[in-house]
Amino acid sequence: MTNLTHLFKVGQKVKVKNDDFDAREKFSDAVVTLVEEDHVIARELETDTNLHFYEGINLEMVFPDYNF
Numbered sequence: 001m002t003n004l005t006h007l008f009k010v011g012q013k014v015k016v017k018n019d020d021f022d023a024r025e026k027f028s029d030a031v032v033t034l035v036e037e038d039h040v041i042a043r044e045l046e047t048d049t050n051l052h053f054y055e056g057i058n059l060e061m062v063f064p065d066y067n068f
Contacts, residue, residue, distance in 0.1 A: 002055055008035045013065035014042055016051060030062070 008014070015027045030051065034041040040053045042062060053059045 003037050004040055004055070004059075005035050005037060008032050008040050008064075010035055015063045015065055015068055016042060016044060017061040017063070019061075027063075027068070029065075 010032055012032045014030050014032055016030045018026060018028055028044055028046055030042040030044045032040060032042050033050070038055060040059070040062060042051050042053065043049070044051055051062075053062045
């Protein structure tokens with residue numbers, strides 16, 4: 001199991017992949033609000049929604065902003 005505190009920091013800007021069929025954009029902006037060893041919570045800025053990312057479930061949908 002990966003320790004996610006080494007990969008993400010609170011306040012870090014990230015991009016979140018949106019696979020919904022009706023999404024206007026494939027990636028949206030978010031900010032990390034909580035990092036634990038096993039999960040990350042990011043607040044999506046456009047809709048002001050908390051998104052939870054867990055290793056093995058949907059962690060592949062969050063990317064650091066500097067990758068773009």
